[in-house]
Structures are given as C-alpha cells and as structure tokens.
Amino acid sequence: MNPNPTYNQPHASFKLEGVFYDTIGLSSLANRFIKEGKDYQVSLGHFIVQWIDLSPEISLQTSGSTGTPKTVLMSKQAMVNSALATGDYFKLKPGDSALSCLPFEYIAAKMMFVRAYVLGLELDCVKPSSNPLEAILRSYDFCAMVPLQLENSLEYLHQITTIIVGGAKLSNGLKIKLKNSSSSIYETFGMTETVSHIAVKNISQPASFFEVLPSVSIGVDERNCLTVNAPHLVSTTIQTNDIVQLRSKTTFEWIGRFDTIINSGGIKIAPEQLEQQLEGFIEERFFITSQKEDSLGEIVVIVIERSKPYETLNFDILEPMKRPKHIYYVDAFKETISGKIKRQETLDLVKPE
The missing domain is CATH 3.30.300.30 (ANL, C-terminal domain)
Structure with missing residues (x-):
C-alpha cells in the first residue's frame, strides 16, 4: 500500500480491466470512454475525470430515497479514508480482484473504483443489470451489489468471496436463501454523506448486528436516533433519523426511520x-x-x-x-x-x- 495513500496517485498494484494506469493513462482512458464507450463506461469516464482533476472535492448525487435528491460536495481524501477503512475491515490486499456491477452515477460504484485505486485491487467493470454474474466466467474476491442483483445471482454467488449489499432493504426471505452460501455476505449501513457505508452486518450469522468500521464511533440522541462520529470522513457529528438500539460501543440494531x-x-x-x-x-x-x-x-x-x-x-x-x-x-x-x-x-x- 502507498505509505500515505491519497487521491493523487493510484496504488502500484491497481489495475482496471487487467491493465495498470497512472493518472495520465487514466485521463486518456476516461476520454476514450466518454467519446466511444458503452453507457456505463461513459459514466465511469466522467467520474475518472473528476477524480484525477486538481480539485480536492468531488460532487456526489444522493439517491433521493428519503427526500429530494441533492448534490453534495465530498472530500476526495475522505473517500480515500473510507476505502482504507473498508480494506482494513475486510482484509483486502493489493492484487485482490474486485467486480463493479453498479451504476457509476451513484456512490456505491464510485467507491468500488476508489477502493481499487487506493488499495491496489484489480477491478473489472460490467454493465449494471439485474443478474450481473450470469455471464461472468471467473471468480472475484470482492463485489458490491443491491438486493435485486443478489437475489438473481444465487446460483453464481460461489464466484465471489466477499459481497457487500446495500441500497435497499434485504427481505427475510432472501436472508434465509443466503444461509448456506459459500460467500461471506454483509449488509451495509450508510449514506452518500458518509461516503458509502460506515457499518456492516454479517447476514450469515442469525443474531448479528451492524458493526461500525474502524475509526467510527456511535451514539444516540434523545429520540434514540443514531449519531455517527467519523472524523476521517467528516469533521462534524452526523445526525441520522435512524432509530437504533445500541448493543455495544461498536454495534447496533436498526429499528426503523424516525421520519416514518x-x-x-x-x-x-x-x-x-x-x-x-x-x-x-x-x-x-x-x-x-x-x-x-x-x-x-x-x-x-x-x-x-x-x-x-x-x-x-x-x-x-x-x-x-x-x-x-x-x-x-x-x-x-x-x-x-x-x-x-x-x-x-x-x-x-x-x-x-
């Protein structure tokens, strides 16, 4: 890993579609994607252009699931720090393989690129679809999905060692189907404002709770809504509307949304x-x-x-x-x-x- 990883230079082991790119190479690749790439490559190209420019911040679009969609400015270094925390938690190492199968318009796919860039992963990108593993012939160490993709990929999950899933609620029925999976599957908790997830739950364990990632501390307010302190991501305390029950200093059970x-x-x-x-x-x-x-x-x-x-x-x-x-x-x-x-x-x- 780089001695002090930043957004300025990719990790020496970083590869995209099997090829190492420095920032100059990434710039050329991004322009090619934008001009003649497939739809998902065009979106990736636009993100790469933003990522390697001189600005210390990048604009991100929220999903709008709990309110009006909005654009937020995020520190690139915070995204690097988030990638490092995920890498530490899941013990990802340089040369590990990763698959991106989500739309690059949103934070989940963008963070897959950032993790590869920072941690030195070998990233492959495929067109986002409801069954992304159907035509995949190789295995991967790491992948992020939404529940619909996970549900449609049950017969192919053995190809992925570790899967993180978020973006929507996992049904109990799907969790039951995943009990005998050979993959390690984690439900995520987070939001665009926290640079993707700040906690994960191992859904192969029946009584597990969300566990926060390194350098994250949690509490509750008078409404029993979760508060998050993640100084490596954002300088102020994040106040959520998520009602939780704290199980320990680092774990919590999600109950529901205060605004519902x-x-x-x-x-x-x-x-x-x-x-x-x-x-x-x-x-x-x-x-x-x-x-x-x-x-x-x-x-x-x-x-x-x-x-x-x-x-x-x-x-x-x-x-x-x-x-x-x-x-x-x-x-x-x-x-x-x-x-x-x-x-x-x-x-x-x-x-x-």
Whole structure:
C-alpha cells in the first residue's frame, strides 16, 4: 500500500480491466470512454475525470430515497479514508480482484473504483443489470451489489468471496436463501454523506448486528436516533433519523426511520417492524405507511404491488391498533435505481378510500 495513500496517485498494484494506469493513462482512458464507450463506461469516464482533476472535492448525487435528491460536495481524501477503512475491515490486499456491477452515477460504484485505486485491487467493470454474474466466467474476491442483483445471482454467488449489499432493504426471505452460501455476505449501513457505508452486518450469522468500521464511533440522541462520529470522513457529528438500539460501543440494531413513525391515537408505530411481521404472509412487495385521520391523527395503511386485490387478507398477527385500516394496490412501485421503494411517490399513485 502507498505509505500515505491519497487521491493523487493510484496504488502500484491497481489495475482496471487487467491493465495498470497512472493518472495520465487514466485521463486518456476516461476520454476514450466518454467519446466511444458503452453507457456505463461513459459514466465511469466522467467520474475518472473528476477524480484525477486538481480539485480536492468531488460532487456526489444522493439517491433521493428519503427526500429530494441533492448534490453534495465530498472530500476526495475522505473517500480515500473510507476505502482504507473498508480494506482494513475486510482484509483486502493489493492484487485482490474486485467486480463493479453498479451504476457509476451513484456512490456505491464510485467507491468500488476508489477502493481499487487506493488499495491496489484489480477491478473489472460490467454493465449494471439485474443478474450481473450470469455471464461472468471467473471468480472475484470482492463485489458490491443491491438486493435485486443478489437475489438473481444465487446460483453464481460461489464466484465471489466477499459481497457487500446495500441500497435497499434485504427481505427475510432472501436472508434465509443466503444461509448456506459459500460467500461471506454483509449488509451495509450508510449514506452518500458518509461516503458509502460506515457499518456492516454479517447476514450469515442469525443474531448479528451492524458493526461500525474502524475509526467510527456511535451514539444516540434523545429520540434514540443514531449519531455517527467519523472524523476521517467528516469533521462534524452526523445526525441520522435512524432509530437504533445500541448493543455495544461498536454495534447496533436498526429499528426503523424516525421520519416514518406513525402516531395513531398516541401509540407510536414503526412501519418497518410491522413489515417484518407480515413478511411471508403477502407474496408481492408491500410497505406500511400512514394517512391522516380525524380522531386518531394517523392510521396505518398498507400498499401492495399487485394489480388485482386479494379477496381476503388476515392481519390477526398484528395488535389491533397496528392493523392496516386500508389496503391499496399499485401495479408497480416507484423506486430508486438501487431498488429502494419511494414510498411517498408510490402512495401518491393511489386514491384514498
């Protein structure tokens, strides 16, 4: 590894598609990608141009899954530091192979490039698709995916030693399917503002919790929402709206989002917990949300991705106050590019009863 890794020069072992590039070579490659590359290579080319320019910062686009998409300025050195933390946690070493199969418009794919650049990994890039391993003939040490890709790649996962997955919630059904996988698979927790993930959870272990990466410390505020101190990434404390239960100084259990809590007649209901209870009872994708109601303030409703209504649905496993008062059906959910459901935009598609 470089004595003091920065964004100025790639690691001596860094390779892209089997070829080592210095910054001059990367500049030529980026321009070629932009002019004549495939769609995903064009996006990679634009990122490389930004990465190797003289600016110490780079603009990143948030996903917009919990609010309006926005552009944030991120320190390149913070991205280097994030790559180092990931490398330390997963014991990645120079010469290890990595596969990028995510869109380079977003932080997850950009960080795959940065990790290779900083840690000296040999990175291959393929067109983002719902089944990225289908045509892959070799094995890799490291890869990042979204849940949909993971679900569609079950028969090929033996080709990847370590997989990190994020961007959307993993269903319990998928977690069960992954129990016997020979790969080490980790769910990630993070956001664009924290330069990708700051914590991971080994989903092959049934009772595991999110564990923070090196140099990250955590706490909670008066709402039990997670606070993150990561001085190697950002100088100020990061305040999240994620309700958690701290399990130790370095581990936590994710409960839900504070901004989705439903207050129905004074009872506070976490929709994510209801979704977990109902998983397996409804075949299609669904989510729990709320609507305004005069007497209770808010009531619980459920939105199901299904064109034809169910004749009957039984919610008896839920406490009476937490049972959905209305059922809405939508042909197709609105979602981010990573597969995370845009709840409010999807709810806007339905007509209140």
